[in-house]
Amino acid sequence: MNTQEYIESGILELYVLGAATDVETKELLYFKEHYPEIRNALYELETDMERLAQQMAIMPPPGTWEKIEDKMHELSTIPEYEPLKFKQGANGNGNYNARKSDQFIEVEAESSQIRVHKNWKWVFAAVFILSKVFLACAIYFYLENRQAQQQILELKTELRTHKAPY
Known part of the structure:
Protein backbone atom coordinates (compact mmCIF):
# COMPACT_ATOMS: atom_id res chain seq x y z
CA MET A 1 0.00 0.00 0.00
CA ALA A 57 -12.28 31.26 18.82
CA ILE A 58 -14.13 34.22 20.28
CA MET A 59 -13.68 34.79 23.97
CA PRO A 60 -16.92 35.04 25.92
CA PRO A 61 -17.61 38.29 27.77
CA PRO A 62 -16.12 38.55 31.25
CA GLY A 63 -18.36 37.18 33.95
CA THR A 64 -19.97 34.53 31.77
CA TRP A 65 -18.57 31.63 33.77
CA GLU A 66 -19.80 33.21 37.03
CA LYS A 67 -23.31 33.57 35.56
CA ILE A 68 -23.29 29.91 34.51
CA GLU A 69 -22.14 28.84 37.96
CA ASP A 70 -24.84 30.97 39.61
CA LYS A 71 -27.56 29.42 37.45
CA MET A 72 -26.26 25.93 38.19
CA HIS A 73 -26.19 26.73 41.90
CA GLU A 74 -29.78 28.02 41.72
CA LEU A 75 -30.91 24.83 40.04
CA SER A 76 -29.18 22.65 42.59
CA THR A 77 -30.71 24.53 45.55
CA ILE A 78 -34.32 24.43 44.36
CA PRO A 79 -36.17 22.15 46.77
CA GLU A 80 -38.08 19.26 45.34
CA TYR A 81 -41.75 19.39 46.16
CA GLU A 82 -43.71 16.44 47.36
CA PRO A 83 -46.95 15.64 45.57
CA LEU A 84 -50.14 16.79 47.24
CA LYS A 85 -51.92 14.20 49.30
CA PHE A 86 -55.67 14.14 49.59
CA LYS A 87 -57.21 14.10 53.01
CA GLN A 88 -59.65 11.47 54.06
CA GLY A 89 -63.21 12.70 54.58
CA ALA A 90 -64.97 12.69 57.91
CA ASN A 91 -66.59 9.37 57.15
CA GLY A 92 -63.25 7.75 56.16
CA ASN A 93 -64.12 6.84 52.58
CA GLY A 94 -62.38 9.78 50.94
CA ASN A 95 -65.53 11.80 50.27
CA TYR A 96 -65.74 15.30 51.51
CA ASN A 97 -68.79 16.52 53.29
CA ALA A 98 -68.39 20.01 51.85
CA ARG A 99 -70.38 22.07 49.43
CA LYS A 100 -69.92 21.46 45.71
CA SER A 101 -68.45 24.92 45.14
CA ASP A 102 -65.70 24.24 47.70
CA GLN A 103 -64.62 20.98 46.07
CA PHE A 104 -64.59 21.78 42.38
CA ILE A 105 -63.71 24.62 40.09
CA GLU A 106 -66.40 25.21 37.50
CA VAL A 107 -64.85 24.64 34.08
CA GLU A 108 -67.87 24.89 31.80
CA ALA A 109 -69.75 28.15 31.62
CA GLU A 110 -73.49 28.40 31.56
CA SER A 111 -73.42 30.03 28.12
CA SER A 112 -71.47 29.00 25.03
CA GLN A 113 -71.12 32.63 23.88
CA ILE A 114 -68.32 34.99 24.77
CA ARG A 115 -69.42 37.88 26.93
CA VAL A 116 -67.98 41.27 26.09
CA HIS A 117 -68.50 44.50 27.97
CA LYS A 118 -70.83 46.91 26.15
CA ASN A 119 -68.11 49.53 25.67
CA TRP A 120 -65.95 47.05 23.80
CA LYS A 121 -68.74 46.39 21.33
CA TRP A 122 -68.53 50.02 20.19
CA VAL A 123 -64.76 49.79 19.93
CA PHE A 124 -64.98 46.64 17.82
CA ALA A 125 -67.61 48.26 15.59
CA ALA A 126 -65.45 51.36 15.13
CA VAL A 127 -62.39 49.27 14.26
CA PHE A 128 -64.42 47.27 11.75
CA ILE A 129 -65.81 50.40 10.07
CA LEU A 130 -62.37 52.06 10.01
CA SER A 131 -60.82 48.97 8.43
CA LYS A 132 -63.42 49.09 5.63
CA VAL A 133 -62.76 52.82 5.10
CA PHE A 134 -59.00 52.22 4.93
CA LEU A 135 -59.53 49.35 2.51
CA ALA A 136 -61.64 51.56 0.24
CA CYS A 137 -58.98 54.30 0.38
CA ALA A 138 -56.23 51.83 -0.44
CA ILE A 139 -58.12 50.52 -3.47
CA TYR A 140 -58.92 54.07 -4.64
CA PHE A 141 -55.32 55.25 -4.36
CA TYR A 142 -54.05 52.08 -6.03
CA LEU A 143 -56.30 52.68 -9.02
CA GLU A 144 -55.33 56.37 -9.13
CA ASN A 145 -51.65 55.41 -9.05
CA ARG A 146 -52.12 52.94 -11.89
CA GLN A 147 -53.91 55.58 -13.97
CA ALA A 148 -51.15 58.11 -13.25
CA GLN A 149 -48.50 55.57 -14.29
CA GLN A 150 -50.32 54.98 -17.57
CA GLN A 151 -50.52 58.71 -18.20
CA ILE A 152 -46.80 59.05 -17.52
CA LEU A 153 -46.05 56.32 -20.05
CA GLU A 154 -48.27 58.01 -22.64
CA LEU A 155 -46.52 61.34 -22.05
CA LYS A 156 -43.09 59.71 -22.36
CA THR A 157 -43.99 58.12 -25.68
CA GLU A 158 -45.48 61.43 -26.92
CA LEU A 159 -42.33 63.25 -25.85
CA ARG A 160 -40.16 60.73 -27.71
CA THR A 161 -42.16 61.19 -30.89
CA HIS A 162 -41.78 64.99 -30.69
CA LYS A 163 -38.03 64.77 -30.08
CA ALA A 164 -37.40 62.35 -32.91
CA PRO A 165 -35.60 64.03 -35.83
CA TYR A 166 -37.65 64.50 -39.02
Missing part, protein backbone atom coordinates in the same frame (compact mmCIF):
# COMPACT_ATOMS: atom_id res chain seq x y z
CA ASN A 2 1.22 3.49 -0.85
CA THR A 3 0.72 5.47 2.36
CA GLN A 4 1.53 8.83 0.76
CA GLU A 5 -1.29 8.41 -1.78
CA TYR A 6 -3.68 7.42 1.01
CA ILE A 7 -2.70 10.49 3.06
CA GLU A 8 -3.20 12.79 0.05
CA SER A 9 -6.55 11.20 -0.87
CA GLY A 10 -8.43 13.46 1.59
CA ILE A 11 -9.79 10.69 3.78
CA LEU A 12 -7.89 12.00 6.79
CA GLU A 13 -9.51 15.42 6.37
CA LEU A 14 -12.94 13.83 6.06
CA TYR A 15 -12.29 11.85 9.23
CA VAL A 16 -11.15 14.90 11.20
CA LEU A 17 -14.16 16.91 10.02
CA GLY A 18 -16.52 14.04 10.90
CA ALA A 19 -17.68 13.53 7.30
CA ALA A 20 -16.11 10.11 6.68
CA THR A 21 -18.34 7.10 6.18
CA ASP A 22 -18.26 4.15 8.58
CA VAL A 23 -16.24 2.08 6.13
CA GLU A 24 -13.68 4.87 5.64
CA THR A 25 -13.44 5.39 9.40
CA LYS A 26 -12.83 1.71 10.10
CA GLU A 27 -10.26 1.56 7.31
CA LEU A 28 -8.46 4.66 8.60
CA LEU A 29 -8.36 3.38 12.17
CA TYR A 30 -6.92 0.07 10.92
CA PHE A 31 -4.24 1.86 8.85
CA LYS A 32 -3.51 4.18 11.76
CA GLU A 33 -2.60 1.22 13.94
CA HIS A 34 -0.42 -0.45 11.30
CA TYR A 35 1.27 2.49 9.52
CA PRO A 36 3.14 5.11 11.58
CA GLU A 37 3.16 7.56 8.64
CA ILE A 38 -0.63 7.67 8.63
CA ARG A 39 -0.70 7.98 12.44
CA ASN A 40 1.71 10.95 12.28
CA ALA A 41 -0.17 12.63 9.42
CA LEU A 42 -3.46 12.26 11.29
CA TYR A 43 -1.88 13.67 14.47
CA GLU A 44 -0.49 16.67 12.56
CA LEU A 45 -3.84 17.30 10.87
CA GLU A 46 -5.70 17.13 14.19
CA THR A 47 -3.26 19.54 15.89
CA ASP A 48 -3.47 21.94 12.91
CA MET A 49 -7.26 21.91 13.10
CA GLU A 50 -7.11 22.48 16.85
CA ARG A 51 -4.73 25.44 16.43
CA LEU A 52 -6.99 26.90 13.75
CA ALA A 53 -10.02 26.53 15.99
CA GLN A 54 -8.19 28.20 18.90
CA GLN A 55 -7.12 31.12 16.70
CA MET A 56 -10.65 31.65 15.40
